[in-house]
Amino acid sequence: MSLAGTGTLTRLALRRDRLMIPVWALVVGGMVASGAGSLEGLYGTAAERAELAASMTANSSMRALYGPVFGDSLGGLVAWRFGTFGAVLAAVASLIVVVRHTREEEETGRQEMLSAGAVGRRAPLTAALLAALGLNAAVALIVTAGLAGQGAAGALALGLAIGGTGMVFATAAALAAQFTESARLAKGLTAAALGLAFVLRAAGDAGTSDGSSVLTWLSPVGWAEHVRAFAGERWWVPALIVAAVLLQASAAYALAARRDVGAGFLATRPGPAEGRLATAGALAWRLQRGTLLGWSLGFLIGGLVFGGMVEGAADIVGNNERAREIFERMGGQSALTDAFLATMVSLFGMIAALYAVGSVLRPHGEETSGRAEPLLAGALGRLRWAAGHLVIAFGGSALILALAGLGLALSYGHDLGPVLGAALVQLPAVWALAGLAVLLWGALPRAAAAAWGAAGLCLALGWVGPALGLPQAVLDLSPFGHLPKLPGPAVDWPPVLVLTALAAALTAAGLAGLRRRDVTG
Amino acid sequence: MTKAISVAGLHKSFGRTHALDGLDLAVETGEVHGFLGPNGAGKSTTIRVLLGLLRPDSGGARVLGRDPWQDAVALHRRIAYVPGDVTLWRNLSGGEVIDLYGRLRGAGGLDRARRAELIERFELDPTKKGRTYSKGNRQKVALVAAFAADVDLLVLDEPTSGLDPLMEEVFRSCVEEARDRGRTVLLSSHILSEVEALCDRVSIVRKGRTVESGSLTELRHLTRTSVTAELAGPPNGLARLPGVHGFALQEAEGGPGGRVTFQVDTDKLDAVLRSLTESGVRSLTSTPPTLEELFLRHYTDEVAS
Numbered sequence: 001m002s003l004a005g006t007g008t009l010t011r012l013a014l015r016r017d018r019l020m021i022p023v024w025a026l027v028v029g030g031m032v033a034s035g036a037g038s039l040e041g042l043y044g045t046a047a048e049r050a051e052l053a054a055s056m057t058a059n060s061s062m063r064a065l066y067g068p069v070f071g072d073s074l075g076g077l078v079a080w081r082f083g084t085f086g087a088v089l090a091a092v093a094s095l096i097v098v099v100r101h102t103r104e105e106e107e108t109g110r111q112e113m114l115s116a117g118a119v120g121r122r123a124p125l126t127a128a129l130l131a132a133l134g135l136n137a138a139v140a141l142i143v144t145a146g147l148a149g150q151g152a153a154g155a156l157a158l159g160l161a162i163g164g165t166g167m168v169f170a171t172a173a174a175l176a177a178q179f180t181e182s183a184r185l186a187k188g189l190t191a192a193a194l195g196l197a198f199v200l201r202a203a204g205d206a207g208t209s210d211g212s213s214v215l216t217w218l219s220p221v222g223w224a225e226h227v228r229a230f231a232g233e234r235w236w237v238p239a240l241i242v243a244a245v246l247l248q249a250s251a252a253y254a255l256a257a258r259r260d261v262g263a264g265f266l267a268t269r270p271g272p273a274e275g276r277l278a279t280a281g282a283l284a285w286r287l288q289r290g291t292l293l294g295w296s297l298g299f300l301i302g303g304l305v306f307g308g309m310v311e312g313a314a315d316i317v318g319n320n321e322r323a324r325e326i327f328e329r330m331g332g333q334s335a336l337t338d339a340f341l342a343t344m345v346s347l348f349g350m351i352a353a354l355y356a357v358g359s360v361l362r363p364h365g366e367e368t369s370g371r372a373e374p375l376l377a378g379a380l381g382r383l384r385w386a387a388g389h390l391v392i393a394f395g396g397s398a399l400i401l402a403l404a405g406l407g408l409a410l411s412y413g414h415d416l417g418p419v420l421g422a423a424l425v426q427l428p429a430v431w432a433l434a435g436l437a438v439l440l441w442g443a444l445p446r447a448a449a450a451a452w453g454a455a456g457l458c459l460a461l462g463w464v465g466p467a468l469g470l471p472q473a474v475l476d477l478s479p480f481g482h483l484p485k486l487p488g489p490a491v492d493w494p495p496v497l498v499l500t501a502l503a504a505a506l507t508a509a510g511l512a513g514l515r516r517r518d519v520t521g
Numbered sequence: 522m523t524k525a526i527s528v529a530g531l532h533k534s535f536g537r538t539h540a541l542d543g544l545d546l547a548v549e550t551g552e553v554h555g556f557l558g559p560n561g562a563g564k565s566t567t568i569r570v571l572l573g574l575l576r577p578d579s580g581g582a583r584v585l586g587r588d589p590w591q592d593a594v595a596l597h598r599r600i601a602y603v604p605g606d607v608t609l610w611r612n613l614s615g616g617e618v619i620d621l622y623g624r625l626r627g628a629g630g631l632d633r634a635r636r637a638e639l640i641e642r643f644e645l646d647p648t649k650k651g652r653t654y655s656k657g658n659r660q661k662v663a664l665v666a667a668f669a670a671d672v673d674l675l676v677l678d679e680p681t682s683g684l685d686p687l688m689e690e691v692f693r694s695c696v697e698e699a700r701d702r703g704r705t706v707l708l709s710s711h712i713l714s715e716v717e718a719l720c721d722r723v724s725i726v727r728k729g730r731t732v733e734s735g736s737l738t739e740l741r742h743l744t745r746t747s748v749t750a751e752l753a754g755p756p757n758g759l760a761r762l763p764g765v766h767g768f769a770l771q772e773a774e775g776g777p778g779g780r781v782t783f784q785v786d787t788d789k790l791d792a793v794l795r796s797l798t799e800s801g802v803r804s805l806t807s808t809p810p811t812l813e814e815l816f817l818r819h820y821t822d823e824v825a826s
Contacts, residue, residue, distance in 0.1 A: 377574065
C-alpha cells in the first residue's frame with residue numbers, strides 16, 4: 001500500500017495550485033499556440049518564410065537562441081521560434097510544482113503530519129508528479145489544439161516535445177528533492193541542470209546548422225527540437241523522452257524508499273558552538289553566498305561556452321550560396337560576431353535579472369518565515385537589515401555579468417574591454433527590475449512575487465516578443481530593449497543613465513515603504 | 522515606580538479583523554507582568570506593536586519611556602524578545618544564532634560566562650544546525666540568547682511552549698533572577714502555574730481589550746468561593762442573599778436542616794457566613810477559587826464588568 005492516499009494528496013496539490021497550474025499552462029501553451037497567427041501576419045507568403053528560414057539558419061546567434069529552422073511552413077516556423085522557449089518554460093513550471101509538493105512539504109514539516117495519516121511512502125512523490133503531469137498535459141493539449149490547423153501530426157509532435165521536456169525536468173526535480181534537505185537547493189540544482197541543458201543545445205546549434213551536433217543530443221532541451229515538429233516528425237524522439245522520464249522517476253522512487261521523511265542523503269554536519277556573525281550584512285552574506293557562488297560559476301561557464309562558439313559562428317555559413325549572400329548583407333565577419341556577442345550578453349542580462357529578483361526577495365522570505373522578527377526585535381533597523389541583502393543583490397548581479405563577460409572574452413580571445421563593457425551595460429536594466437522587486441516588497445509585500453512575473457515577462461518579450469507581432473509599446477516595457485547593442489561602434493548613454501536613475505528611484509521608494517509598513521509574518 | 526510599558530487605547534486592524542480594540546496595558550518597572558487571554562485575543566499583536574514591528578492604527582504606546590515605532594533600534598538595545606514559535610536558519614548552528622542576536626544588540630555581544638552558564642543550565646547543544654533542533658530546543662536557543670543579554674526589559678511570548686518540566690523549572694529560576702536584578706518582564710503565557718509562580722501582576726485581554734488587570738490576590742477577590750455546608754436548621758433566606766449563586770438544598774430526612782451547596786462572590790462572603798451560622802452549622806467546606814476558574818470566567822463570555 002505504498003501508494004495509499006495518493007488521490008487525496010493529488011487533490012491537495014491541485015487545490016493549492018488551483019491558480020498557478022492553469023496560469024502557467026495557459027501562458028506557456030497559449031504563447032506557443034498563438035505563434036502561428038502572429039508569424040503569419042509577419043511572414044505571409046511562402047517566399048518570405050523561406051527567406052526568413054535561410055537567414056535565420058545562417059545566423060549563429062539566432063541558432064543559439066532558437067535552434068536551426070527545420071521546416072519553413074508556418075508550423076515549422078512556430079516550432080522553431082517557440083519550441084525551445086515553450087520547453088524551457090514548461091520545465092521551469094514543472095520543477096517548481098514538483099519541489100513545492102515534495103521537499104518543500106518536508107522542509108516545512110507539513111509532510112510529517114500528512115505522512116502520519118494513512119499515506120503510503122510513495123504517495124507524496126506520486127502526487128507531485130501527477131500534478132506536474134497534469135500541468136504538462138494541459139500545455140501539450142493547448143499547443144496541439146491551437147496548432148492543429150497547421151497539420152495535426154506536427155501540432156501533436158510539438159505538444160509532446162514541450163510537455164515531454166516539462167516532464168523530464170519534473171522527474172529531475174523529483175530526483176534532486178531526494179538528495180538535498182533544502183527545497184531552495186533542490187530547485188537550484190534542477191534549474192542548473194536546465195541551464196546546462198540549454199547551454200549545451202545552444203552551443204551545439206551555434207556550431208552546426210542542421211542540428212547534428214552531439215551536444216544537442218546530450219541536452220533534453222535539444223530533444224524538443226529533434227522531434228522535428230512540422231518537418232518530418234521523428235516519432236521515436238518522444239519515446240526517448242518518455243524513457244528518460246521513466247528512468248529518472250524510478251531512480252527518484254528508489255531513493256525515496258531508502259530515506260527518512262525530512263532527511264536527504266547529504267547528512268547535516270554539526271556547526272560551531274560559538275558564532276562570528278556580528279552584523280546583518282554578515283548574516284545576509286552567509287545566507288546568500290551559496291546561491292551567488294552557483295550563479296557565478298554558471299555565468300562563467302556559460303560565458304566560456306558561448307565565447308568558444310563566436311569564431312565558428314561566422315565560419316559556418318559554408319558553401320550555401322544563398323546563406324553567403326545573406327551573410328554579406330548582414331555585415332560580414334565582424335558585424336556577425338558582434339551581433340552574436342550582443343545577443344549573448346543580452347540573454348545573460350535577462351537571466352541575471354532572475355538572480356537579482358530572487359536575491360532581492362530573499363529578505364521577504366526571511367520576513368514571511370518569521371526569522372526576521374527576532375532580528376528586527378533586536379537593535380537592528382529595517383534599512384540596515386534590508387541593505388545587507390540588497391548590496392548582495394545589486395553587487396551580485398554586477399559580479400555574475402562581469403564573469404559572463406570575462407568567460408566570453410577569454411574563450412573568444414577577444415580584447416576584454418569591449419566584451420566586459422557589453423556585459424556590464426546590461427546592469428541598468430537588471431537593476432531596474434531589482435528596483436521594482438524592492439518597491440513591491442517594500443510597499444506591497446503581498447504582491448512581492450509579481451517581481452518574478454516582471455522578470456519573466458522581460459525574458460519572454462526579449463526571446464519571443466518580436467515574433468508574437470506585439471506592438472512596439474508592449475515590447476518597450478522591457479528595459480533590456482532600450483539598452484545600446486554592444487559591442488558596437490558607440491555607446492548610447494541616455495538610456496543607460498535613465499535606467500540607472502530609475503533603478504535608484506524604485507529602490508528608494510521601496511525602502512521608504514519598508515520603513516513605514518508593518519512587518520508581515 | 523515608573524512605567525516600563527504603558528499602552529492606552531490601542532487599535533489595530535488587519536483588513537476587516539479588529540485585532541486590537543482599545544487595549545490598555547501598564548507594566549511597572551521591575552515587575553514580572555503576566556499577559557493572559559484566550560487564543561486570538563490580541564496578545565501577540567500587542568507584543569509586536571511594543572516591538573515596533575507593527576504600527577498601531579490609533580492609541581499610544583510607550584516602552585521604557587520611548588515610542589516603540591520611532592525609536593525602535595535604540596529601544597531594542599535594551600529589550601530581549603522570545604517568540605512562541607522560534608524559527609531558525611537551517612544552516613546556522615544554535616551557537617551562531619545566539620551570538621548573532623547578542624552582537625546585533627551592540628556593546629560587544631554577550632557576556633561569555635553567562636552565555637556558557639545558560640547553555641549548561643538549559644542543556645542545549647549549541648553545535649546543532651537549525652533544522653535538526655526539536656521545538657523545545659529551538660525555544661532554548663531563543664531563551665539563552667534573551668537571558669544572556671544585558672537588557673532592561675524581557676518580552677516573552679509563550680516562551681516555554683515545548684519545554685519539558687525540568688527546563689520549565691530552569692526557565693522560572695531565570696525569570697526570578699532577572700527580577701532580582703531589577704529587570705522588567707512581560708510574560709505572555711497559558712500555563713497558569715507558571716503565571717501564579719512568577720507574576721506580580723497580570724492583565725487579561727479578550728477580543729482586543731483588557732478585561733482585567735491587577736495582582737492575583739486582587740483578582741481572586743473578584744471571583745466566587747464554593748461552599749458546602751450541613752445545617753442544623755432551615756437555611757433562612759440564604760438563597761436570596763446578594764452574591765449567592767447556584768444555590769441547591771438537599772433536605773435531611775425527618776429534620777429541619779439539610780445540606781446546602783452554592784457559590785458566593787468572595788466580597789459577599791462575610792454576610793453569607795453570618796446567615797449560615799444563624800442556621801447552625803454542623804460542617805462546612807469552602808473552596809477558594811482556583812486560578813483555572815478565575816481565568817475561565819474571564820475567557821468565556823460572562824465578562825466581569
